[in-house]
Amino acid sequence: MDTQELEQKLLDAYNKRYKSLQKRVTTAIEALNLDADTLSLDEIRTITNTIVDKETKTLKSDLEKLLAEKEAIERALEKKSEELQEVKYEIFHAIEDEFKESKPTLSKIHQIKLQSIDLYDILSEMVESAIITALEKDSDGDITEPTIEVIKEITFESIKEGPLNTIRIRKILSTILATSIDVAEASPNRAEEILGATLRGMRAGLIRSIDRFKKRLAYMPVEAKHILIEDYDTIIEDLHQTDTLFSQVIVTKASESSPTIRKVLLDINKDMHYDLEELVHISKEAAEIMKEKFSNFAKLAVKKADVALNSPKAKEAKRMGKEAWEVAREALGSAIKSAKDAMDKKDK
Numbered sequence: 001m002d003t004q005e006l007e008q009k010l011l012d013a014y015n016k017r018y019k020s021l022q023k024r025v026t027t028a029i030e031a032l033n034l035d036a037d038t039l040s041l042d043e044i045r046t047i048t049n050t051i052v053d054k055e056t057k058t059l060k061s062d063l064e065k066l067l068a069e070k071e072a073i074e075r076a077l078e079k080k081s082e083e084l085q086e087v088k089y090e091i092f093h094a095i096e097d098e099f100k101e102s103k104p105t106l107s108k109i110h111q112i113k114l115q116s117i118d119l120y121d122i123l124s125e126m127v128e129s130a131i132i133t134a135l136e137k138d139s140d141g142d143i144t145e146p147t148i149e150v151i152k153e154i155t156f157e158s159i160k161e162g163p164l165n166t167i168r169i170r171k172i173l174s175t176i177l178a179t180s181i182d183v184a185e186a187s188p189n190r191a192e193e194i195l196g197a198t199l200r201g202m203r204a205g206l207i208r209s210i211d212r213f214k215k216r217l218a219y220m221p222v223e224a225k226h227i228l229i230e231d232y233d234t235i236i237e238d239l240h241q242t243d244t245l246f247s248q249v250i251v252t253k254a255s256e257s258s259p260t261i262r263k264v265l266l267d268i269n270k271d272m273h274y275d276l277e278e279l280v281h282i283s284k285e286a287a288e289i290m291k292e293k294f295s296n297f298a299k300l301a302v303k304k305a306d307v308a309l310n311s312p313k314a315k316e317a318k319r320m321g322k323e324a325w326e327v328a329r330e331a332l333g334s335a336i337k338s339a340k341d342a343m344d345k346k347d348k
Contacts, residue, residue, distance in 0.1 A: 003046045006032070010050045025051060123158055123172065127179040130154065131194060135187060143190070147197035148204065151176065155205025156212075164213050166238045166245055173202055173249045181257055184264075192264050199268055200275075203246065207279050210242065214286035239287040243276040 013031035018024045029047065039047075092113045099105045130150045134143040158172045180198035184191035238245075247269055254265035 003042055006043060006046050007050050010047060011054065014051070014054055016054075021055065024055075123154070123175050124179045127151070127154060127176050128183060131180060131183045131198070135183075135190065135194075142193075144193060144197045147194065148201040151180075151198050151201025152204040152208065155202050156208045159205065159209040160212060164209070164238070165234065166241075169206070169238075169242075170245060170249060173206070173246065174253065176202055177249060177253050181253060181261055181265075185258065185261060188260065191261060192268075195261070195264055196268050199250065199265075199272060203272070203275065203279060206242065206246065207282055210239070210279075210282050210286050214282065214289055217286070217289050236287050236290060239283045239290070242283040243280045246276065246279065247273075 009032055010028055014028040015024060018027065028051070034043075092109065096106060096109055099109060131143075131147060134147045134150065155172065155176060158176075159169060162168055177198060180194060184194040187194065250265055250269045254262045254269070257265065
């Protein structure tokens, strides 16, 4: 039977007035009066797709509406987030203007501003401005200490804004280093100084971030603990490879840079190898505290996962896995039989 004709007949026979899904499917298929053993794959696909489309039409429509709403909400959130940032900038500018005659107070306001503004969106521009300012205000021929300090603060404040995970930390460190490389390439005579100070500042900021995380573990509210449990294994793994992550960021950026900058970065990375011991130590301490405090919670999460394995969705997955194996075995059996028949014919 033509698939279009089959689809139309099935739709004509399908009666949504029956409360039972099984009853709707049974009466519709029986009305077609088909020979089950002679149905082709296309015919079976037409039957299943037609029934699935018929039964899920409303749900699909609801889902499409929700997805459209989700996109609209995400756009609205992004817009409001930008507006919030802009208002924060305006507020701080107004406050700074009021205290512009007092350098000590202005310095404290800048410190608070650094802690209050979402830094990731302006991270590159901020790092560039900080390093260039250090170069411009250099009076004694050494920008190392002030640059280390400012990069440490920027790294720490950027990391502490969100979750402590490898992907996020890598993005932050890569952005800071990439910007520093751009400035270093524009000031080749001071490239080693700029990059050395940047890397040491990044390391110090990362250490401070992990140390803060370690100290906060003891006082985390229950809600935050549940977030930790969901990512328990990932966080533990991340904490055991912070030194590797740090070195990988340097090596990756070195490979993308000019030969001169590449050599400077790789030399600094080699010299910093032993300096990473503090980073390794603080990361392991944080991992141990997390294990001590949250391993029981993690075990509960495993129990919940066991329950989930017995859910209808999980049972259906198991069933489909077995069915897939049966299909593969049937296909393999047919292939072997076809090959054997071909060989038998050849022998005759």
